[in-house]
Amino acid sequence: MGKVTVSGRIALITGGARGMGLLWAEHLVKDHSRVVLWDLDGAELERAAERIQSLGGSVLTQVVDVTDRAAVYAAAVAAQSQMGPIDILINNAGIVAAGKFTEMPDEKLSATIDVDVKALLWTMKAFLPGMIERGAGNIINISSASGFIGVPYMPAYAASKWAVIGMTESLRLEMELEGHTGIKFTLFCPSYVDTGMFAGVKPPLLTPILTPEIAVKRAYKAFRRGDYFILEPFIVKFTPALKALLPRGIFDRVSDILGVNTSAKGVHGRK
Numbered sequence: 001m002g003k004v005t006v007s008g009r010i011a012l013i014t015g016g017a018r019g020m021g022l023l024w025a026e027h028l029v030k031d032h033s034r035v036v037l038w039d040l041d042g043a044e045l046e047r048a049a050e051r052i053q054s055l056g057g058s059v060l061t062q063v064v065d066v067t068d069r070a071a072v073y074a075a076a077v078a079a080q081s082q083m084g085p086i087d088i089l090i091n092n093a094g095i096v097a098a099g100k101f102t103e104m105p106d107e108k109l110s111a112t113i114d115v116d117v118k119a120l121l122w123t124m125k126a127f128l129p130g131m132i133e134r135g136a137g138n139i140i141n142i143s144s145a146s147g148f149i150g151v152p153y154m155p156a157y158a159a160s161k162w163a164v165i166g167m168t169e170s171l172r173l174e175m176e177l178e179g180h181t182g183i184k185f186t187l188f189c190p191s192y193v194d195t196g197m198f199a200g201v202k203p204p205l206l207t208p209i210l211t212p213e214i215a216v217k218r219a220y221k222a223f224r225r226g227d228y229f230i231l232e233p234f235i236v237k238f239t240p241a242l243k244a245l246l247p248r249g250i251f252d253r254v255s256d257i258l259g260v261n262t263s264a265k266g267v268h269g270r271k
């Protein structure tokens, strides 16, 4: 039994049709949560629902574009009237725009901020009031190892993941100051994970690409334990401290040598 209770609770996972989102859902239903999955991709959502049901889980799927604020608010009302109040929100939906900045279409840069940053504001606006009223809730925001370092060839993505950390830190403190101590936040910051999102990546030295299964298994265990800041794999745990302590030139050089700075150069994403 972990410190965070999930049994009998209802979890909503954005981008839950595939990849790490679906794996979070699988862990939760195995531990007797019920799940709501939101995604843009209806066909993948159907497959995801079958997978959850094959595990004996109770699932509601909704095709929702998390960048559509009105759709988020409407789907939140519908989900809660069908399933009950959402106790656990996992902001997992994400997209990446990778390539040379000056050649990147404006729409891709803008969409990255819409999905990876602004959508979190709408989902948290939708579910936090209910959590506050009930005096309890968990919000897991997915940032990344790129949430505290620069990553050439994906500035909008890195910006979005830095923003997720700033947003989560701010809200965590605000909830405490306002006396809503039953609302708990978790930040998950993995390096590259083999879901297809970053297809074409060249993994840095000492930073193995994690399988989605391992990444989510570790994150889920840490979440249940009550951890706030979850960094994976091992080397990522040291990155914020190294960045703060090393002179910038040395940190840049180490990142060059390890191949961090060129890791995203060939990213083309899922075909």
Ligand SMILES: NC(=O)c1ccc[n+]([C@@H]2O[C@H](COP(=O)([O-])OP(=O)(O)OC[C@H]3O[C@@H](n4cnc5c(N)ncnc54)[C@H](O)[C@@H]3O)[C@@H](O)[C@H]2O)c1
Pocket (backbone or CB within 6 Å): 014, 015, 016, 017, 018, 019, 020, 021, 038, 039, 040, 041, 044, 064, 065, 066, 067, 091, 092, 093, 094, 095, 115, 142, 143, 144, 145, 189, 190, 191, 192, 193, 194, 195, 196, 197, 198
């Ligand atoms: N894969 C990695 O290497 C990696 C590393 C660090 C952090 N992350 C983060 O982890 C999260 C999950 O990544 P993943 O690799 O499982 O991704 P994925 O591409 O496998 O799954 C993301 C899901 O989000 C959905 N989605 C995208 N835009 C949406 C929108 N507007 N509305 C609703 N759903 C939408 C997609 O349809 C997809 O099903 C993302 O936030 C990502 O940034 C991934």
